[in-house]
Amino acid sequence: MSSDTRTKLDGFDGLRALAALTVLTYHVALSRGYSPAGSLAPLLWELKGGVAIFFVISGALLYLPFARAVRDGRDLPGWRAYALRRSVRILPAYWVALTVLAVGPFGADVFGPDAGTYYGLSQIYHPQTLFGGLGVAWSLCVEVTFYALLPVFAWLMARGAPRSRGVRVQLTWVAIAGVASLAMRGALAGSLTGAFHDRGETLMVSLPGLFDWFAIGMALAVLRAELEVGRASRSAVGVLGRRPGLCVALAFAAFMAGVPVQNGDVFLAWYGLATHIAIGLGSGLLVLALITPGERGAASWPLRVLRSPVAAWVGMVSYGIYLWHFPVLMLIDKVWIPTRSSTVVTVALVWTGVTAGALVLGAASFYLVERPARGLLRRLQSRSRMPGRPGQNDETVQPGLDSLNSAGVAVDHLA
Numbered sequence: 001m002s003s004d005t006r007t008k009l010d011g012f013d014g015l016r017a018l019a020a021l022t023v024l025t026y027h028v029a030l031s032r033g034y035s036p037a038g039s040l041a042p043l044l045w046e047l048k049g050g051v052a053i054f055f056v057i058s059g060a061l062l063y064l065p066f067a068r069a070v071r072d073g074r075d076l077p078g079w080r081a082y083a084l085r086r087s088v089r090i091l092p093a094y095w096v097a098l099t100v101l102a103v104g105p106f107g108a109d110v111f112g113p114d115a116g117t118y119y120g121l122s123q124i125y126h127p128q129t130l131f132g133g134l135g136v137a138w139s140l141c142v143e144v145t146f147y148a149l150l151p152v153f154a155w156l157m158a159r160g161a162p163r164s165r166g167v168r169v170q171l172t173w174v175a176i177a178g179v180a181s182l183a184m185r186g187a188l189a190g191s192l193t194g195a196f197h198d199r200g201e202t203l204m205v206s207l208p209g210l211f212d213w214f215a216i217g218m219a220l221a222v223l224r225a226e227l228e229v230g231r232a233s234r235s236a237v238g239v240l241g242r243r244p245g246l247c248v249a250l251a252f253a254a255f256m257a258g259v260p261v262q263n264g265d266v267f268l269a270w271y272g273l274a275t276h277i278a279i280g281l282g283s284g285l286l287v288l289a290l291i292t293p294g295e296r297g298a299a300s301w302p303l304r305v306l307r308s309p310v311a312a313w314v315g316m317v318s319y320g321i322y323l324w325h326f327p328v329l330m331l332i333d334k335v336w337i338p339t340r341s342s343t344v345v346t347v348a349l350v351w352t353g354v355t356a357g358a359l360v361l362g363a364a365s366f367y368l369v370e371r372p373a374r375g376l377l378r379r380l381q382s383r384s385r386m387p388g389r390p391g392q393n394d395e396t397v398q399p400g401l402d403s404l405n406s407a408g409v410a411v412d413h414l415a
Contacts, residue, residue, distance in 0.1 A: 017311050102133075
């Protein structure tokens, strides 16, 4: 296996584009009255599962540098640089969007006693603020909690996993954490299909109730790290991953399996156990189609679509799309098409308007906020590593993250 095959990871921006547009489509359907009722309603409800795809991507790509380090028995990526990168990736664009939502025509109640909660991404821990501010940011709250936990988990793996048994130890503890999350969900729901009402809602919308989706991605990261050095290629998951078309077909089947047991249009984090598992499996299979190295299947249609320049660009600005699509939808509902008309033509017009507006604002967010912020961080880090500069040895080199960046892959999600 060539070194290029071992390190190259692409198609993930395209998968982010798919995830962002599915969430956008769900919100358009919800605003136009298509989601609450009608023959297509159960399928539309499932579109909110795009958030789960983001979570699995985060688990896979963010844990991969740590999995490589544990595999090789070398130092883990430095936690200070990791924390700075995660902060710069999430916070500036979010703060801009939240502020505009507060001072613009939307009049969101942000600058009040809960301002620190919204700007600090802790609103999911208070029922009265869960959907306040920028409503879609609930998933960012979960993300930042995962970001904080990940280096701790990796440190424990590095200390407790000798190289001869590193894979087994990592997969065992990832599985334990994921199963514990599912067991808690099942115990609180009291059934396979029952949603969360009047019990456990706050817990289910936080990391403990959603960790299993991240765990799927982390397990795939361990698999990827092993495949890069010629191991695990004959495992069932490794063989399946080299058939991306089959992965996508099975992912679609998994998502469809969750449709009949949704029990209505339920907030994603409050779905019952059966639908929650189906969405997680579907998301994991989509990521598996991309994370397995090797030329076999590279020309299959799923990879051609996800690796196309258009899909890659939309995925590159997908964080901004996610942040801005709901404000655009609110504005269209208020100014352009204020009626609740749900004809096919009206819905198509609204979807087109929201998508266009979200693309424009998402691109503005990327080029004017996100990329400059990351560029500034890189310059500051470069200066701190110059000879004679204080703090040049504060961080270990991060070859895992650097290799991902050189391959053109944004190592972080953005839900």
